[in-house]
Amino acid sequence: MHESVKNDKDKLDIITIDGPAGSGKSTVAKMLSRELDLKYIDTGATYRTLTLLALQNNIKPNDEPSILKLAKKSKIELESNPKDESQYTTVRLNGRDVTDDIRSSKVGAAVSIVSKLSGIRKYLVTLQRELADSGKAVLEGRDTGSVVFPNALLKIYLTAGIEQRVRRRELQNVQKGQKIDAKEIETEISTRDSIDSSRSDSPLTVPQNAVVIDNTNLTILETFEKIRDLYNERIHSKN
Numbered sequence: 001m002h003e004s005v006k007n008d009k010d011k012l013d014i015i016t017i018d019g020p021a022g023s024g025k026s027t028v029a030k031m032l033s034r035e036l037d038l039k040y041i042d043t044g045a046t047y048r049t050l051t052l053l054a055l056q057n058n059i060k061p062n063d064e065p066s067i068l069k070l071a072k073k074s075k076i077e078l079e080s081n082p083k084d085e086s087q088y089t090t091v092r093l094n095g096r097d098v099t100d101d102i103r104s105s106k107v108g109a110a111v112s113i114v115s116k117l118s119g120i121r122k123y124l125v126t127l128q129r130e131l132a133d134s135g136k137a138v139l140e141g142r143d144t145g146s147v148v149f150p151n152a153l154l155k156i157y158l159t160a161g162i163e164q165r166v167r168r169r170e171l172q173n174v175q176k177g178q179k180i181d182a183k184e185i186e187t188e189i190s191t192r193d194s195i196d197s198s199r200s201d202s203p204l205t206v207p208q209n210a211v212v213i214d215n216t217n218l219t220i221l222e223t224f225e226k227i228r229d230l231y232n233e234r235i236h237s238k239n
């Protein structure tokens with residue numbers, strides 16, 4: 001994908017963070033949203049919501065025409081509340097709060113199949129751009145820097161070693177009161193990464209001109225500070 005603008009002055013005050021599962025994207029994006037007063041957009045939540053919609057209606061996750069038909073009649077809303085850590089993003093599907101439902105293992109298992117479908121991607125990319133219409137936002141996902149906002153002021157590719165990513169997921173699960181075997185988490189993460197990286201439409205990849213941060217040996221706070229400082233430098237040189 002070509003950059004639509006070359007000059008920082010013309011770039012949007014947007015940070016995109018892409019990377020594999022468990023790389024710390026969500027945690028860091030929320031911290032950036034709070035500190036820099038940016039709207040937080042969890043693009044994965046939009047794919048999860050359409051996956052939930054398909055499952056609730058007994059539609060197979062690869063049945064693109066049926067999912068799309070239903071999606072076009074549905075309303076997906078993301079509401080971010082940076083001040084409230086436990087309710088950071090409320091996701092609504094047709095007015096109903098589905099924030100927890102989209103994190104179920106059933107949705108987790110099917111979301112990579114739904115997110116391979118080009119028509120679905122096109123539909124959701126339009127929605128994600130609309131959600132960020134004010135221009136001051138931080139987006140996280142798999143293609144936010146390569147496809148959704150290639151002209152963002154700062155594009156980050158966040159990654160970490162698989163062992164570290166599994167450990168982080170384990171900790172998140174413990175905090176939620178769930179105990180899932182590490183081997184099971186590793187299989188889930190590796191399977192999802194391989195599907196996300198090998199799909200033909202918008203695969204997980206390092207976006208053009210992105211800053212790559214491997215945070216295997218960094219704390220979340222150090223990762224956040226690195227990105228915050230980069231963003232502040234770019235905003236400073238832009239203005």
Ligand code: DC
Pocket residue numbers: 021043044045047048111112115140141142143144192196
């Ligand atoms: O970030 P997450 O685990 O909630 O994302 C769930 C799935 O959605 C992920 O496996 C791939 C897909 N996804 C995508 O294809 N493109 C995005 N920009 C974000 C997520």
